[in-house]
Amino acid sequence: MPRFAANLSMMYTEVPFLDRFAAAAQDGFDAVEYLFPYEHTVDDIASRLKAHGLTQALFNLPPGDWASGERGMACIPGREAEFATSVAQALVYAQATGCQRLHAMAGLKPTGVGEAAQRATYVANLKAAAAQLAPHGITLVIEPINPRDMPNFYLSQQQQAHDLCAEVGAPNLQVQMDFYHCQIVEGDLSMRLKQHFAGVGHVQIAGVPDRHEPDGGEVNYPHLFDLLDELGYAGFVGCEYRPKAGTSEGLGWLRRYRASRAKGQA
Numbered sequence: 657m658p659r660f661a662a663n664l665s666m667m668y669t670e671v672p673f674l675d676r677f678a679a680a681a682q683d684g685f686d687a688v689e690y691l692f693p694y695e696h697t698v699d700d701i702a703s704r705l706k707a708h709g710l711t712q713a714l715f716n717l718p719p720g721d722w723a724s725g726e727r728g729m730a731c732i733p734g735r736e737a738e739f740a741t742s743v744a745q746a747l748v749y750a751q752a753t754g755c756q757r758l759h760a761m762a763g764l765k766p767t768g769v770g771e772a773a774q775r776a777t778y779v780a781n782l783k784a785a786a787a788q789l790a791p792h793g794i795t796l797v798i799e800p801i802n803p804r805d806m807p808n809f810y811l812s813q814q815q816q817a818h819d820l821c822a823e824v825g826a827p828n829l830q831v832q833m834d835f836y837h838c839q840i841v842e843g844d845l846s847m848r849l850k851q852h853f854a855g856v857g858h859v860q861i862a863g864v865p866d867r868h869e870p871d872g873g874e875v876n877y878p879h880l881f882d883l884l885d886e887l888g889y890a891g892f893v894g895c896e897y898r899p900k901a902g903t904s905e906g907l908g909w910l911r912r913y914r915a916s917r918a919k920g921q922a
Contacts (some may be wrong), residue, residue, distance in 0.1 A: 657917045658881050658889065660910060661687035661858075663714040663896040665905045674704055674726040683904055689714040689894045692722070694745065698752040705753055707833050712755040714797075714832075714858055717785075718742040719761050726914035728761025728909055729776040730785075730798075731810040733769055743785045750794055757858050757891075759797050760785060762810035774810060779823055786826035797857045799832035802840040805867075811844035812841055818855050830857025834896065839864045839875055846883055853887050862897035867896060880915055 662668065662685040668676035674695060674696065676897045680688050688710050693701050702839030705712055718736070729742070741762075746758050762778060764828045770837040786796050800817050801809045811817055835845055849856070861880075863873035870877040885894070899906040 657710070657914065658859075658893045659687060659886050660685060660709075661689045661700040661892040661894045662903075663894050664688050664690040664915075666898050670903065674700060674752055675706035676710050677707065677710060679903070681710055683739070683907055684910075687713045689892070689896070691716050692718065693749050694718060694751075698749055698830055701749065702752045710755040711892075712750075714759060714894060715746070715749070715755060715758040716759045716761060717746045720763070725765070727806060727809060728763035730760050730781045731763045732766050733773050733777045735766075736777065736781060738790075739781050740784065745758050745788065747792065747794070750789075751792060755795060757797055757801055758789065759858070762798060763816045764808045765805075765810050771911055775820075777818065782820070782824045782829060783826060786824065786829045790826070790828045795827075795828045795830055795857050797830050797832040799834060799839065800837055801834070804840060805837070812837075814838060814842060814852055818852050824889040831855050832858040832860065834860035834862075835875060835880060836862035836864055836867060836876075836922065837861065845880060849880070849883060850887070853889075856889070858891055858894065859889065860894040860896040862895075867897050869906045869909050870895075870899045871912075872900075875893065877909070878916070881913060904908050 662680040664676040668679045671679055677688060716886050718730045729739050737810050739744055750758055798811060798817055800811045800813050803812055821831060837914055838848060839845055859876060861870045864875050865873060
């Protein structure tokens with residue numbers, strides 16, 4: 657059965673961020689992820705993980721000025737030094753928390769810069785970041801994001817992401833496959849997962865189209881969970897969705913899936 661990680665940026669928002677670790681553990685999660693930890697000290701984060709027996713599955717590199725609309729900088733010429741600093745900052749948190757997956761957001765396509773320059777900058781930044789993280793056993797992931805939620809984002813399709821990974825050529829660079837984004841942009845989730853599985857380093861889920869619990873909407877998640885098992889996926893499945901009405905109250909989908917799997921194995 658897949659191992660699920662609660663996304664603390666979207667889930668358990670009923671309580672302050674540092675209290676969400678306890679809430680997730682109480683609901684039976686053994687791992688967490690989130691967008692960014694940088695508003696809190698390394699010690700604050702590490703102590704919460706240790707106190708509640710949680711694994712840090714993933715978090716993002718600093719994205720630039722998030723509040724003003726920036727969504728990463730990896731593809732933006734002229735910001736290479738800032739990107740390198742973001743990698744170094746994330747590495748400090750990753751080492752303190754034992755996190756083995758870091759997500760580098762590509763960034764929004766800059767005005768007046770050609771595609772070739774954007775791609776060259778992105779590839780060079782990914783090569784440098786992957787090389788910096790490799791000695792620490794950390795995998796860097798990149799994520800295609802749908803243009804409805806994030807207009808003008810550089811990366812939107814699975815094949816595009818895997819082609820970039822091939823160009824970079826770093827064994828510790830993989831693709832973060834978010835089924836929510838993939839369904840909106842491309843669909844055909846089962847076949848895309850099978851096609852690209854060898855290069856998938858992290859998986860995320862949410863109901864489509866509303867990004868609520870994964871038991872609503874148009875995606876058959878129990879089928880995809882079983883397929884992940886069949887393919888031998890050993891990583892975490894990040895629950896990156898916005899609960900409709902209370903995080904714990906909305907976890908019926910997880911309880912039902914775990915119960916069905918336990919019954920099937922009895």
